[in-house]
Amino acid sequence: MREKDEATIAVLGAPRSGKTTYQLALLAGMTAVGGRFSLHAHHEDGVDMFGRWQAIVDGGQVDVTDAAPVRRVFTFSRGLVPLTDVRWTDFRGGALDTKGGPGGASDTAELYEELARADCVFVMLSGEHFRRPAGRRPGAELLGETRAHQISRLITMTCTRRHEAALPLPALALLVTKADLVDWEERAVGDVVEELRTLLPVAFGAGTRTAVCRVSAGPLNGTGQGPAQRGSAAPSGVHLPLLFALAEHYRTRAIRLEERLAASALRQEQIGRELAELSPRSRWPRDRRHGDLQQELARIGRERAGDRAWADRHRAERRALLPALKAVAMFQDGRPVASGEQEDG
Amino acid sequence: MAEPGPGRLWRPVVYGRTLRADSWWRVRSEGADGRWLEGTVLDAVASGAGLADGPRFVLAQGGRARLVGVACRTREISGSMHEAGGRELYCFVGWVRDGRTGGPAFADLRESWRAWAGEVYERAMAPVWAATPFEAQRTDPGSPVPAPWPERPAPAAGAAPPAPPVAVPPEDWAELWDRARAAREDGAVVLGWSTARAAHRTAGSVRLGVRDPDAPRLVAAQPTGRPPFPVAAATVALLVLVLVLGGALALSGRGGTRRPAPPPPASASPPPSPAPPSSTALALALAKGAQVVVGTGRKGSFLDYDGAKVASGEDTVGTALPEGTPATRQACAAALATAAGALAPRPAAPGPALCVALGGQTAGITIERADPGRTLHVKIVFWPGWTRSGE
Numbered sequence: 001m002r003e004k005d006e007a008t009i010a011v012l013g014a015p016r017s018g019k020t021t022y023q024l025a026l027l028a029g030m031t032a033v034g035g036r037f038s039l040h041a042h043h044e045d046g047v048d049m050f051g052r053w054q055a056i057v058d059g060g061q062v063d064v065t066d067a068a069p070v071r072r073v074f075t076f077s078r079g080l081v082p083l084t085d086v087r088w089t090d091f092r093g094g095a096l097d098t099k100g101g102p103g104g105a106s107d108t109a110e111l112y113e114e115l116a117r118a119d120c121v122f123v124m125l126s127g128e129h130f131r132r133p134a135g136r137r138p139g140a141e142l143l144g145e146t147r148a149h150q151i152s153r154l155i156t157m158t159c160t161r162r163h164e165a166a167l168p169l170p171a172l173a174l175l176v177t178k179a180d181l182v183d184w185e186e187r188a189v190g191d192v193v194e195e196l197r198t199l200l201p202v203a204f205g206a207g208t209r210t211a212v213c214r215v216s217a218g219p220l221n222g223t224g225q226g227p228a229q230r231g232s233a234a235p236s237g238v239h240l241p242l243l244f245a246l247a248e249h250y251r252t253r254a255i256r257l258e259e260r261l262a263a264s265a266l267r268q269e270q271i272g273r274e275l276a277e278l279s280p281r282s283r284w285p286r287d288r289r290h291g292d293l294q295q296e297l298a299r300i301g302r303e304r305a306g307d308r309a310w311a312d313r314h315r316a317e318r319r320a321l322l323p324a325l326k327a328v329a330m331f332q333d334g335r336p337v338a339s340g341e342q343e344d345g
Numbered sequence: 346m347a348e349p350g351p352g353r354l355w356r357p358v359v360y361g362r363t364l365r366a367d368s369w370w371r372v373r374s375e376g377a378d379g380r381w382l383e384g385t386v387l388d389a390v391a392s393g394a395g396l397a398d399g400p401r402f403v404l405a406q407g408g409r410a411r412l413v414g415v416a417c418r419t420r421e422i423s424g425s426m427h428e429a430g431g432r433e434l435y436c437f438v439g440w441v442r443d444g445r446t447g448g449p450a451f452a453d454l455r456e457s458w459r460a461w462a463g464e465v466y467e468r469a470m471a472p473v474w475a476a477t478p479f480e481a482q483r484t485d486p487g488s489p490v491p492a493p494w495p496e497r498p499a500p501a502a503g504a505a506p507p508a509p510p511v512a513v514p515p516e517d518w519a520e521l522w523d524r525a526r527a528a529r530e531d532g533a534v535v536l537g538w539s540t541a542r543a544a545h546r547t548a549g550s551v552r553l554g555v556r557d558p559d560a561p562r563l564v565a566a567q568p569t570g571r572p573p574f575p576v577a578a579a580t581v582a583l584l585v586l587v588l589v590l591g592g593a594l595a596l597s598g599r600g601g602t603r604r605p606a607p608p609p610p611a612s613a614s615p616p617p618s619p620a621p622p623s624s625t626a627l628a629l630a631l632a633k634g635a636q637v638v639v640g641t642g643r644k645g646s647f648l649d650y651d652g653a654k655v656a657s658g659e660d661t662v663g664t665a666l667p668e669g670t671p672a673t674r675q676a677c678a679a680a681l682a683t684a685a686g687a688l689a690p691r692p693a694a695p696g697p698a699l700c701v702a703l704g705g706q707t708a709g710i711t712i713e714r715a716d717p718g719r720t721l722h723v724k725i726v727f728w729p730g731w732t733r734s735g736e
Contacts, residue, residue, distance in 0.1 A: 015367040016430060042714065048394075064362065064432050067369040068387040071716060094367025097478050105368075106383065226431040 004075065005310070007249040008087045009242075010114040010170070012154060013124030014147040015093030016225065018177035018217070020062045022124065023090060024053040025217035026242060027074070029235030037243065037324075038077045039086070045072050056217070059230035065092040067107050076246060078320055084246060089114055096150040115158045119252065120171040120245035123151055123200065127178040127214075128224045130187065134195045142199070152202045159207070168256070171248035172203045172210040173241040178224045179214035180236070189214070193329060204334035211244040212329040213237060240328050243321050250318035257311035264300050264307070271297050353496070354442065354489035358412070359469040360386050361419060361436030364429050366481035372469045374441045375486045377410035386437045389535050390416045393435035400458065401537035403439065404448055404525050413448045414439020415458050416537075422463035426474050438462035440492065445529045449494030451522035461493040499527040628713075631721040647701045647708055648688075650721050655699075655712070656690040663688025663701040672698035672709025674728045681707065693721050 013019045027049050030039035041049050049072075052062060070090040075082045091111050100108035115121065125146055134142055143149055159169050174196055176182070182192075193212050196203070203210050218234035221227060271293050278286050330337050359372040374382065389403045390396075400417035419427035419434040427434055439462075449457075473481050513521050518536045525534045629637070633652035646658040657663040664684035670676055677700035688701060699710040707728045714722040 061432060063393045064367075064429065064434060066362070066387075066390060066392050066435075067360075068390070068392050070392060071720075073714075073716075092367050092369075094362070094369075094478065097366075098368060098482060105370075 004082055004085050005253070005314075006085045006087060007119045007246060008114065008117050009120050009122060009245055010111070010118035011088070011090065011122045011124065012096065012111075012115075012147075012151045013093055013122075013177075014096065014126070014145060017093060017124040017126045017146075019093065019124050020065055020090055021056070021217050022175065022177055022215060022238065023072075023088065024049055024056065024062065025215075025233070025235040026238045028053045028233075029238040030242070036078065037239065037321075039242065040075050040077070042073050042075070053233070056220070056228050057231070057233040059228055061220075061227045065090055067092060067095075067105065069107050069110055076242070078317065083317060084249070086242070086246075093147070096147045096154075112154075115154060115170075116161065118158070118170045119249040120173055121155065121158070122173045122175055122241055122245070123155075123203070124175050124177050125196070125199075126224060127176050127181040127216075130176060130182050130192050130195065133187075133191065134199075138195070138199045146199065148199045152200055155200075155202045159202070159205075163207070168252045169207055169209075171245060171252075172208055173244055174200065174203060174210065174212045175241050176212070176214045178216060178220075180216040180219050181222075181224050182214075184214070189329060197334075204331055206333050208331070208333060209248060210331045210334075211241065211325075212331075213241045213244070215241065240325065243324050244328060244330070247318050247321040247325060250314040250321075254311045254314040254318070257307045257314070261304060261307050261311065264304050268297065268300055268304075271300075353492050355413075355440035355447075355492050356442065356489050357465045357469065357487045358382070358386065358414060358437065358439040358441055359466060359487075360390065360438075361434060361466070361470065362429065363470065363474050363476060363481050364426070366473075366476060366478040368478065368481050370484045371473065372465075372485045372487040376443060377412070377441050378408050381407035381410070382412065382441065385412060385533055386414070386416075386439070388533075389414070390435065390437050393418075395537075395539040396435045397433075398539045399537055401535055402451075402454060402458070402522070403437075403533065403535050404522060405533035406445060406528070406531050407533075408531065409443050409445075410441055411444055411447055412439055412441045413454075415454075415462050417462070419466070422459055422466050423470070426467070426470050436466065438466050440465075440490075442489075446499070446526075447492070448499075448526045449492075450497040450526075451519040453494050453497065454522075457494070464493070465490075499523065626724065626726045628722070628724050631723060635721075637725065647703065647725070648699075648710060648723070650693055653693060654690040655688070655693045655721070657688035657701050658703070661687050661701050661703040663699060665691070665697040665699050668697050670698065672700060672711055672726060674707070674709075676700070677702075677707055677709050677728075 011019050027039060027041060027046075030037065040046060056062065072088050072090070074086045074088060076084045076086055089110070091107055091114075095105065095108045095111045098105040098108045100112045129142055129146055138148065155172070162169050176192065189212070196212060202208075215238045216234075216236045217238070218228070218236070219232045221229050221232070275290065275293055278290055326338075356374040356376065357372050358374060360369050361371060362369050363371075373379075385403065385405045385407065389401050391401075395401075396416060396418050400415050400421065403412060403414045403416065405412040414437055416437045417435065419436045422436075422438065469485065469487075513536075522534060522536065525532070631637070631648075631650045633650065635650050636646045636658075637648040647661060649656050649658065662681055662684050663686075664680045665688075666672060666676055666680055676698075680700050681702050684700075688699060693712065694715045695712050699712075701708050701710065709726045709728075711724045712721065713724055
């Protein structure tokens with residue numbers, strides 16, 4: 001069986017921003033994309049999640065998420081080929097409101113750990129807040145309801161620590177959830193993006209790679225709260241944040257593998273020079289050192305073959321995703337970029 | 346009226362969110378081991394799964410503390426504080442005290458849990474129900490209160506320790522609960538899961554009461570054509586699986602590296618009626634620090650999990666099967682016949698199936714899924730009786 005790699009998605013969002021509903025809609029929606037890409041939950045998780053989605057379809061709503069994070073692993077496939085295991089933990093929105101350190105909430109502490117290893121951070125912002133223009137500066141009420149301050153603080157903390165450790169920054173996907181509540185003919189996407197810039201400036205700062213995605217689980221009940229009307233569930237755009245996250249994941253991994261290949265090529269050259277310089281005298285120490293160097297060369301050769309194969313695969317998988325992301329608003333260092341420009345990003 | 350003695354005082358535990366605040370610990374005792382308490386409550390609540398079908402009753406012993414409580418839909422115990430934003434809420438209400446005794450008789454609990462839990466819930470929730478998220482952050486440590494249940498004599502402590510199969514049908518819940526009330530060792534009873542599958546997925550407890558008597562039991566494999574074994578006979582003949590302290594908190598992923606001594610072994614008296622089943626299958630979720638021990642009277646463990654590696658106890662014989670070979674009785678017998686000794690530490694990840702044997706019990710272990718540093722999902726099939734050639 002072909003080996004899969006692993007990606008981690010961390011999700012930040014205020015209470016009632018649609019985190020759990022989005023995950024259920026994503027799973028339901030990805031099985032209906034039409035076969036090119038798919039997402040499957042592992043084991044009984046799939047049965048459980050489809051049952052919960054069906055409850056929404058039948059006119060219900062998701063249960064509240066409590067202080068026990070719900071950990072899931074999904075497998076992303078292209079066609080029939082499983083490619084990547086996606087780790088995704090669903091936290092309650094209130095985890096943003098509590099401390100995570102000593103004496104704090106344990107699920108908040110776990111959220112911080114997820115952020116530390118995330119390949120992509122999804123920020124859930126309910127479309128309820130974007131139905132009307134917010135004005136030049138977001139008001140205190142909007143900042144509070146979206147938890148923009150807390151989310152900004154966590155993203156800044158995560159990026160700072162990654163930078164200090166010379167690790168790549170996570171990609172950022174800003175999801176306008178319940179996008180069906182917004183009249184997109186009246187409100188231009190560009191205007192909403194500008195409001196997002198003022199709400200979460202950290203998502204458009206130097207070194208960031210960010211996408212803005214409109215997602216909807218369906219009109220549900222037209223207000224963004226309460227049980228769905230029967231038959232109103234209709235996922236739309238839900239796959240785009242995931243495809244963006246994976247495209248960025250493959251890009252970042254390919255870059256790091258190329259760096260590793262460059263470093264191992266240097267080491268190969270070094271070993272080659274040392275082998276050539278081994279003294280012909282003192283036979284026993286020479287033979288021993290020769291053996292050690294040859295073993296190291298062989299090991300490096302095997303690792304390079306593996307790294308090359310993975311790097312090539314990551315680049316190929318990223319290329320396969322880019323066409324689907326053409327219509328997604330993407331930004332690098334805060335400047336708009338087209339998905340094609342991201343090819344060599 | 347005489348003051349209740351200290352043995353009758355319990356500290357309340359209330360877990361549930363408010364109207365406006367997505368924070369959940371309302372009343373939480375500072376005396377009990379916080380990790381154990383949190384893990385036990387979260388395991389029983391299971392994010393509300395199945396509570397629409399009915400409550401779950403909890404009796405748990407963890408170190409010095411004993412917990413009694415109920416996880417339920419909040420509507421069952423409060424007429425006014427049970428919904429937020431149009432969504433039904435769920436909660437846990439309980440009582441905890443220092444000691445290894447106490448708790449209501451099951452019959453009393455079933456009759457009066459709504460009244461008992463409702464009173465505690467209303468008292469805890471009323472002052473903060475409409476509070477802002479900031480105001481509702483504070484958790485109340487709770488003050489000792491008299492137990493709401495009448496004192497009833499527990500079964501004598503000298504009775505055989507309860508050693509049921511993991512899943513227990515409703516007709517055995519009362520006996521299971523009352524035996525647990527008399528027991529002293531660590532463990533938990535959670536009664537009220539809708540199905541064995543739901544219970545399996547949150548198998549942080551040793552003993553799980555399953556509401557649907559027709560659901561497949563976690564104890565599998567009755568011999569063809571034989572009637573199902575009575576609970577009592579099956580329990581004595583089968584193995585006692587114990588998830589030791591810290592290892593029992595599978596959902597939360599908590600668990601320290603400390604490994605307390607395993608509990609006393611179950612009675613080894615042979616059952617008077619039908620022969621034991623030919624195999625027993627269990628699916629477990631092990632947290633870091635968990636051990637799977639066997640109540641055979643010998644020391645040793647089938648499997649130890651430290652969060653990164655698995656190994657067996659040094660008295661256990663263990664080996665791995667070739668990649669792709671399923672853990673059948675025949676395959677394990679052949680592999681163990683030439684095994685050198687205990688199962689050496691190896692990565693806790695899906696891979697070759699493992700075979701272990703100790704004290705006349707053999708088991709095949711398949712690692713199904715590993716969350717690094719957290720929960721290890723394994724399937725274990727036990728076969729009674731094994732001797733290595735030459736012994």
